[in-house]
Amino acid sequence: MSEKHLCIGLSLSPTWLNGWGWRKKDSSAERIFSADFYIELTKKAEEAKLDFVFKPDALFLHPERVNVSPAMGGLDPTLLMTMLAEHTSQIGLVTTVSTTFNPPYVIARQLQTLHRLSGGRAGWNIVTSIEGADNFGHKNMPSSEERYNRAKESVEVIRKLWRSYPAEALLVDRAEGIFADKEKIHPIDYKGDFYDVKGPLNLPAHLAGELPLFQAGASDAGREFASGVASGIFAATPTIESAISYRQDLRNRAMSKGRDADDISVLPGLSLFLGNTTAEANALYRDAFAHLSHEQQLAMVRRILGVDLSGFAKEDKVTAANIPHDNQQMHSKTHAELLKDYIVKNEPTVQQLLSRPEVISSAHWIIIGTAEEAAQQIEYWLDKGAIDGFIALPGGSISSLQLFFDELLPLLVEKGLFREEYESDTFIKNLTKQKN
Incomplete structure (x- = not known):
C-alpha cells in the first residue's frame, strides 16, 4: 500500500x-x-x-x-x-x-x-x-x-x-x-x-x-x-x-x-x-450514452480526427493509414492524440472505435462498478x-x-x-x- x-x-x-x-x-x-x-x-x-x-x-x-x-x-x-x-x-x-x-x-x-x-x-x-x-x-x-x-x-x-x-x-x-x-x-x-x-x-x-x-x-x-x-x-x-x-x-x-x-x-x-452492484453501474454507463446514434458517433470521430468512416462497415479495421496527417478539423489535441494512439496500437474495428470513451463520453479515466x-x-x-x-x-x-x-x-x-x-x-x- x-x-x-x-x-x-x-x-x-x-x-x-x-x-x-x-x-x-x-x-x-x-x-x-x-x-x-x-x-x-x-x-x-x-x-x-x-x-x-x-x-x-x-x-x-x-x-x-x-x-x-x-x-x-x-x-x-x-x-x-x-x-x-x-x-x-x-x-x-x-x-x-x-x-x-x-x-x-x-x-x-x-x-x-x-x-x-x-x-x-x-x-x-x-x-x-x-x-x-x-x-x-x-x-x-x-x-x-x-x-x-x-x-x-x-x-x-x-x-x-x-x-x-x-x-x-x-x-x-x-x-x-x-x-x-x-x-x-x-x-x-x-x-x-x-x-x-x-x-x-x-x-x-x-x-x-x-x-x-x-x-x-x-x-x-x-x-x-x-x-x-x-x-x-x-x-x-x-x-x-x-x-x-x-x-x-x-x-x-x-x-x-x-x-x-x-x-x-x-x-x-x-x-x-x-x-x-456492478450490474447497476454497467447499466448506468450504457444508459448515459444510449441516445447516441451511429451517425452521431461517426460525426464525433470526424470532429476529433478528421476521419470519415461513413463508408466503412462496422467490422472493418481502422488503421493509422486512415488518419490524415494534417487534420484541420481537429477540435481537441488531447482527444485526437489519445484516439490516434489507440488506433495505431490496436487497429480496432469501426464498432470498437465508436465505443471508445474518447468518442462517446470523454478521454478521462473511467471506473464502472x-x-x-x-x-x-x-x-x-x-x-x-x-x-x-x-x-x-x-x-x-x-x-x-x-x-x-x-x-x-x-x-x-x-x-x-x-x-x-x-x-x-x-x-x-x-x-x-x-x-x-
Whole structure:
C-alpha cells in the first residue's frame, strides 16, 4: 500500500447530466444555474475533507446542442468561488481563467481578491481556451504555440504583480500613521512580447502565500508549460499505461526545470459510474450514452480526427493509414492524440472505435462498478505510480455522486489513502501535507 495520501478534487460541473442523465427526475438539472445547488455541493465536499472544488469554464455556447444538453453553458467560475468562500472555511476553491482572452492585471487582481476573501484558499486553473475567439473580437483562434507563449508570459506578469504588493507591506499602524510600507511596494515595469504592464497591483497579497496554479498540459507545449508552473496538473489518462507514462514525463520535465518532482501532483479526471452492484453501474454507463446514434458517433470521430468512416462497415479495421496527417478539423489535441494512439496500437474495428470513451463520453479515466471496486482500482493506480490523486467526475446519475461521498471516500480513508481531517485552513498547506 502506498504511504502517500491522495489529493482529491471535485468538479462542480454536473457531469452526471451528460448524455440523457439530465432527464432523470433526481438530476437537479433545473438547479445548475442557482446558488444553493453549488453551496450544498461544496459544503458536502468540505465535510468529506476534499482538497478542493474546481469549476471548469468555457467562454462560448453551442446553440445547436442546447436543446439536449447544457452545451458548455455555466456560471462564471470566479464569481461562483467568491460566493462559495462565504459558505466554507477550509476547502480549496479552484477557479478557471483564460489567459488568451483576459489581461494579466485583471486576472491578478481577481485571483488575489478571491484569495483574500477566502482566507488563503484560492487556486487558479490556467487555460488557453480552444474556442470563443469570435466572442472577443477575433476572427480566428490564435495558434496553440501562440496561446501557450501568451500564457507563459501572462503567468510571469501575474506572479510579479502578486509580489509587487507583498502581505507584509500592509501595516495599518495607527500610532505611527502608516497604513502601508511604500518602500516594499513597487512597480513591475514589465515589457514583453504580448504585454506591457507597469504595476504595482492595487491590493496586498495574502499571508498564506501565492495561490497554487493548475493546468491541463496534454501536448508537448502544454506539458512544458504545466511542468514549469503548476502545483497540480489535470490530465486525460484513459489507461494506466498512459497515466504512468504521462506522470513520469511531467515529473522529469519538472526536475529539468530545477523543481522537485513532488512539487507537482498529477490529477487525472476520473469518471465514476458507481452503483450498488456492478450490474447497476454497467447499466448506468450504457444508459448515459444510449441516445447516441451511429451517425452521431461517426460525426464525433470526424470532429476529433478528421476521419470519415461513413463508408466503412462496422467490422472493418481502422488503421493509422486512415488518419490524415494534417487534420484541420481537429477540435481537441488531447482527444485526437489519445484516439490516434489507440488506433495505431490496436487497429480496432469501426464498432470498437465508436465505443471508445474518447468518442462517446470523454478521454478521462473511467471506473464502472461498486464503491469497493472503485477503491481497489484507485489504490492500484496509486501504488503503480500512475496518479497523485484525481478530479472526481461522477457520471450517469446523481446516485454516482452520492455513492462517491457516502461509500467511496470513507473506503479510501479506511485504507489510509485519504485524510480524516484537514491539516490547515489554507489550501496550499493542505496540498503540501498530502504530499508528505
